Amino acid sequence: MKDSPVLKLQDMASSSSTNIEELLLRAKIISVKLGLSDIAEWLEHELTGYPNDVELPEYRIIRDAKVMGFNPQRGWIPCSLFNLMEADKRAYDAVTTINFNNPVSMIAEFAKSDKTLYCDLPEPCADFLREITSCNFRMSWPIVPSLMTKILSHVRGKVVDWALLLESKGIYGEGLLFSPEEKKEAQSVTYNTINNHGNGMTVLGDVNNDHSVVGGTVSNVQQQNITGDFSALERQLKEHGIDDADINELKDVIDQTPKPETKEEVEKGFGAWIGKMTIKALEGAIKIAGAAAPALLTNAICHHYGIPV
Incomplete structure (x- = not known):
């Protein structure tokens, strides 16, 4: 048991000093060796970012986000969306929901920031708000580092839960090897909490630059061959x-x-x-x-x- 990769993973996940990428890479190795493809896929998405055709886990979605407008004379001021919320809840949800499909390494970098990041709304959202609010300012979502820290905490917590579940099934391993019995028992372990909601919006930009942008990305969405037809x-x-x-x-x-x-x-x-x-x-x-x-x-x-x- 001293060389159990599962127990080692528990120890790594419970320590805030463990690099999040190192933790997920170790978890991915274990999941692949146990033949747990759904968990390996989740870990891969966390490491490399979620494609736009993959639904985001709920913990990567920020709801009821504030919208701020940049007044050149007064700086950042809140944009009141109360009337929009009363008149059209779906439109309100669309402009106040932020979805992060970034690689976890980028989320970790955002978490290290010591200031609020102002991420511009996609232009269609901004134009929509300017039209209904008569506010012609730059429109952004303020993102505080604690929101990124919360995402990282959820990821660590889920790795801990999975590792504890493996232990409860008697799956420990030795080094990075697992017995045929352990591999068979592992097939009863699934990860069903990662496919929730999301629209594939990505935070782009330098985390030290308050002009970072949040915008939809669809480059990974498969397009049909429809040329000329x-x-x-x-x-x-x-x-x-x-x-x-x-x-x-x-x-x-x-x-x-x-x-x-x-x-x-x-x-x-x-x-x-x-x-x-x-x-x-x-x-x-x-x-x-x-x-x-x-x-x-x-x-x-x-x-x-x-x-x-």
Whole structure:
């Protein structure tokens, strides 16, 4: 038992001095050797970041986040969203929910900061708020380091829970080896608490720079090969919950717009339609997260024209 990797993992996870990446790498080795693919997948997402088509664990989602506007004369001031909360709860939730799919190493760096980080809302969210609040300031979410520390604590706690569960099953190992009996017993151990909610928003930027940005990323979302085939694009849009009227409107724009050659030309030529769909996404009327809608729809149209994204 002195060389048990499971007991060693418990000891590492319970110590705040243990590097979080080292802890997760050790846990990943154990999970792979035991053949626990679901746990290994969770650990891999924590280490490398969550793809946009993977739902985030609840502990990586910040709800009811404050929104601040930057007044050049007064500095950061709160943006009142009470009327929005009363009028449209879904839109309110869209602009006050922050999802962190960053690698755990980046979360750890944020946690070391000694100041509040101001992360800009995605432009569709900011434009939506400017329109309804008549506030033309830069819109940001204030992120305090303690929120990042809380995420790290959840990760450590889940590793501890898993390691304790292995011990309760009599699974200890020796060195980094496990007996056939231990591997068989381990198959009864699953990790069902990591697939919750999320829209794939990512915090980007230097943690020492208060201009860090929170924005939707969809680069890992698999796009269908729809080059030049509107029927394929139409099927994809319907899968996202976009209705026939809006799809027909897009087709009219495609028919009337000169063929774009770059992503920038797509954004310019189809910006009005994409903006309209983004508002619907913010309101929950289509099956796309509001923050991710602009990039996802832009990429879909680019694929239609065979434009690299």
